[in-house]
Amino acid sequence: MRPLAVPTPRPRGEWDAWGSEPARLPTAAKAIVATLLPGKAHPVARRTAPVLTPSLLPDGDLAALAGVVGADAATRDDAVRMMHLGGKSTPDLLRRRLDDLQAAPDAVVSPADHSEVAAVLRVCGERGIAVVPFGGGTSVVGGVDPVRGAQRAVIALDLSRTAALLALDEVALLATFGAGTTGPQAEELLGTRGYTLGHFPQSFLYASLGGYAATRSSGQASRGYGRFDDLVHALRVATPAGDLDLGRSPASAAGPDLRELFLGSEGAFGVLTEVTVRIRPVPAATAYRAWSFPDFAAGASAFREATQRGIRPTVLRLSDETETRVNAAMGGHLTRMRGCLAVATFEGATSAEAEATRDALDAVFRAHGATSRGEDPARSWERGRFASPALRDTLMDIGVLAETLETATTWANLPALKAAVTAALTASLAAAGTKPLVLCHISHVYPAGASLYFTVVAALTDDPETQWMRAKDAASRAIGDAHGTITHHHAVGRDHRPYLEAEIGPLGVQVLRAVKNVLDPRGIMNPGALVEPAASATERP
Known part of the structure; x- marks a missing residue:
């Protein structure tokens, strides 16, 4: 399909950091950090250059691949390989700083x-070459690690050259993109035509539309626009067993919806090459409002009522008491914020439409004890909403661990799940001598329940990877025991795979393996992601 338009190329982040520029640590944050650090800090310095594992891809295999994509698009060059070492979780970034030898794909x-x-x-x-589909490289669950499995070599399949607007149906409001199109590129291509996708996850600056679909991404405006899987109309997929074109009509009863096999499949079954999404006209008006609730329970109750009544702000977010205090201090408002902060944005075709939704939400919130804080906190949140991941890099420089995890459950179970995860994280990190700050917020709501997104901040030990993996394991087990989902929007990858069976059952895992066996009979697709590799497979260290 010949592209309608090609976007402006965008740089990736650094090989060993989230973004391309270091984040500045606010003065207030330094004061908070000082309370966490024990007598001896363990800063983790960045390396000047990585040493990569040697490529095992023979010349003949490289030539065969170059015969498909062109000599310039198939390479074993270390400068290219080092940009495809895996994802950007805190353990990933720690390994980039600590490991003398970096596991790299054999070619890109x-x-x-x-x-x-x-x-x-x-x-x-x-x-016999393993294939790891690679979009923006923002996985935080080990979803794009260069694992060979049982294959002789592994390539990173970089989809950035597929970035393009391939088709636009302005009657049905559908747009088809190459899967490697990033979030900013999609908004660029749509914005010049008066449309928006409206999907803004925290990884927005780097993540791709194919990655959104492959991980069931959920953006910060999910209340207004829906999760990414809600936005997908059609998929084109290449698998080792053949091609699939899925999604013909706006609705269908022609058997199970096969799109669901690939939404969340993380490259384990095949490669999403084209994604057709539902779009909307760019809203003409946006309104903002923030409130403080006396406590998290009151805020959650208000969120539940508003959601079940069908009130649809674009963004809806509730910070718990700890996150509210930390964010207030970071913004220089240490004494001005009490309780729990909620922020919301509202979009409409007119100002009156946006304000009507705002006023409806305000009435519900006030009935639950909320006090209006005006527009400024919501506008401030929007200005900085993509900045947090880069702060992890700056914090590691001074010996501080910062990482996130997320889950979801029903409204009635929300307090118990939040308490269980907070307790598990606190106990694990305190046992390592690094009592943490555990922050939490709700940012995705449904009539039946909501997500919980945790941010953990603690001093780094001299073995930081083990420190965090023990805490993450404790939290993951607590999530399962408290009947939460192991992931609401970060996906399974390799990190969450050990906990998947507890959620979907042994038969559910067998179903996934059966699908993989049909679509990927030789096991070349992203070995070890989502489903356990075959017994004969050995994962690359």
Whole structure:
């Protein structure tokens, strides 16, 4: 399919950091950090350059791949390989700083379109080469690690050359993109035509639309626009067993919806090459409002009532007491904020439409004891909403761990789940001598329940990877015991795979393996992600 438009190329983040520029640590944050650090800090310095594992891809295999995508788009060059070492979780970034030898893909291959992706999969299947689809590289659950599994070599399949607007249906309000199109590129291509996708996850600056679909992403405006899986109309998929075009009509009863096999599949079954999404006209008006609730329970109760009554702000977010205090201090408002802060944004075709939704929400919130804080906190949140991940890099420089995890449950179970996860994280990190701050917020709501998003801040030990993995394991087990989901929007990857069976059952895991066996009979697709590799497979260290 010939593109309608091609976006402006965008740089990736650094190989060992979230973004391309270091984040500035506010003065107030330094004071908070000082209370966490024990007598001896363990800063983790960045390396000047990585040493990569040598490529195991033979010349003949590289030549075969170059014959598909062109010599310039298939390379074993270390400068390219180091930009595809995996994702950007805190453990990923710690390994980039601490490990003397960095596990790298044996080559990076960059197809331009669906036909080239399909041809690459044929070559890799014939030659025993594992394929890790690579969009923005923002996975925080080990979803894009360069794992060979049982194959002779592994390539990172970089989809950035597929970035394009391929089709636009302005009657049905549908747009088709190449899967490697990033969030900003999609908004650029749509915005010039008066439309928006409205999907703004915290990874927005780097993540791709194919990645959104493959991980069931949920953006910060999910209350207004829906999760990304709500926005997907159609998918085009290349698998080792053949191609699939899924999603013909706005609704169908033609058997189970096969799109659901690939939404959340994380490249384990095949490669999403084209994504058709539902779009909307750019809103003409936006309103803002913030409130403080006396406590988290009152705020959650208000969120539940507003959601079940069908009130739809664009963004709806509730911070718990700890997150409210920390954010207030970071903004220089240490004594001005009490209780729990809620922020919301409202969009409409007119100012009156946006304000009507705001006023309806305000009435519900006031009935639950909320006090209006005006517009400023909501506007301030919006200005800085993509900045937090980069702060982890700056905090590691001074010996501080900062990481996130998330879950979701029903409204009635929300307090118990929040308490269980907070207790598990606190106990694990305190046992390591690094009592943490555990922050939490609600940012995705449904009539039946809501998500919980935790941010954990603690001093780093001299073995920070073990420190965090023990805490994450404790939290993950607490989530399962308290009947939460192991992931609301970060996906399964390799990090959450050990906990998946407890949620979907042994038969559920068998179903996923059966699908993989049909679509990927030789096991080349992203070995170890989502489902456990075959017994004969050995994961690359």
